[in-house]
Amino acid sequence: MSAPAPSRPPRSGPSPTPSPVTAPAATPASGTAAATGTGGLDWRLRFAFLSVVWGFSFLFVKVGTEAFAPFQVAFGRVLFGALALLAVLLVRREALPRGARTWGHLTVAALLLNTAPFSLFAYAELSISSTLAGICNATSPLWGMALSLVALSEDRPTRRRFAGLGLGFLGVLTVLGAWQGFAGIDAKGTALALLASLCYPIGWIYVRRTLAGTPGSPVALTGAQLMVSTVQLAAVSALFTSAPTGFPLWPTLSVIALGALGTGMALQMQYGLVTEIGPTTAQMVTYFIPVIATTAGVLILGEQLHWNTPVGAVVVLAGAALTQARARTPKPV
Numbered sequence: 001m002s003a004p005a006p007s008r009p010p011r012s013g014p015s016p017t018p019s020p021v022t023a024p025a026a027t028p029a030s031g032t033a034a035a036t037g038t039g040g041l042d043w044r045l046r047f048a049f050l051s052v053v054w055g056f057s058f059l060f061v062k063v064g065t066e067a068f069a070p071f072q073v074a075f076g077r078v079l080f081g082a083l084a085l086l087a088v089l090l091v092r093r094e095a096l097p098r099g100a101r102t103w104g105h106l107t108v109a110a111l112l113l114n115t116a117p118f119s120l121f122a123y124a125e126l127s128i129s130s131t132l133a134g135i136c137n138a139t140s141p142l143w144g145m146a147l148s149l150v151a152l153s154e155d156r157p158t159r160r161r162f163a164g165l166g167l168g169f170l171g172v173l174t175v176l177g178a179w180q181g182f183a184g185i186d187a188k189g190t191a192l193a194l195l196a197s198l199c200y201p202i203g204w205i206y207v208r209r210t211l212a213g214t215p216g217s218p219v220a221l222t223g224a225q226l227m228v229s230t231v232q233l234a235a236v237s238a239l240f241t242s243a244p245t246g247f248p249l250w251p252t253l254s255v256i257a258l259g260a261l262g263t264g265m266a267l268q269m270q271y272g273l274v275t276e277i278g279p280t281t282a283q284m285v286t287y288f289i290p291v292i293a294t295t296a297g298v299l300i301l302g303e304q305l306h307w308n309t310p311v312g313a314v315v316v317l318a319g320a321a322l323t324q325a326r327a328r329t330p331k332p333v
Contacts, residue, residue, distance in 0.1 A: 055292020
């Protein structure tokens with residue numbers, strides 16, 4: 001999952017992974033859902049597609065690292081994601097953003113939202129399961145809420161959001177089996193995955209403060225951001241890794257799918273969802289990602305699942321949902 005650089009960045013609440021990983025919910029580009037190329041497909045099908053693709057991203061990373069170095073997996077991810085979005089821009093005859101200032105901020109955004117977290121997740125999955133990586137990704141809303149209290153003065157804390165923060169981190173401790181002394185958990189891999197999830201809200205806050213109101217659609221801005229990340233990871237890969245000795249079928253297809261589908265076309269589809277059904281409903285896809293990641297890891301990769309993992313994941317998601325709650329506006333009488 002990639003995190004886009006929208007023209008009006010979201011407050012502090014994440015979305016897939018971004019996610020996916022998680023990309024945050026993006027403010028839609030002007031125009032209708034048809035303009036995004038997804039107007040003929042029911043939004044429920046697109047929602048399900050996003051959940052599956054972003055949930056499978058952690059499996060794709062795991063399979064990719066079987067043949068390629070982590071930096072190379074991250075490089076392939078942003079490369080094919082950039083190519084997918086550039087193809088969309090070409091079809092729409094839309095230009096990339098202009099201005100040295102904009103590209104300078106996109107360079108930092110690419111580092112925080114793509115280059116660093118994608119590399120960290122790839123390194124993390126050398127020693128932890130894709131299931132655990134997917135659940136760690138779900139902690140992004142918790143980090144985002146904690147950071148927004150410090151960095152965003154307009155995001156005032158509420159009792160509900162504080163409760164969500166505490167509940168979410170209690171869920172993390174449950175997933176990790178804290179009462180057993182974290183037995184069976186690779187500390188380094190888990191720390192890298194949690195650090196990757198922390199990169200997203202830091203990047204969102206940066207984008208919000210520097211790129212809000214920047215001319216250009218979210219697709220153009222995100223495509224440019226992925227191009228910059230591709231250059232960054234190409235340089236890092238050349239410096240710290242050796243060229244692959246081969247391109248085995250499944251790892252290669254996994255990296256291509258990770259980039260073209262999960263980091264490219266899925267973001268394009270997300271913009272259409274936000275336009276059609278609004279950001280609140282669209283970002284609900286975030287809460288399906290760890291469920292899909294866990295199911296894929298257990299059924300396809302044969303990863304072990306103990307009771308505390310799904311229970312803790314549910315607690316994490318409940319806490320994340322509370323941190324995104326906003327105070328209700330009183331109705332006029």
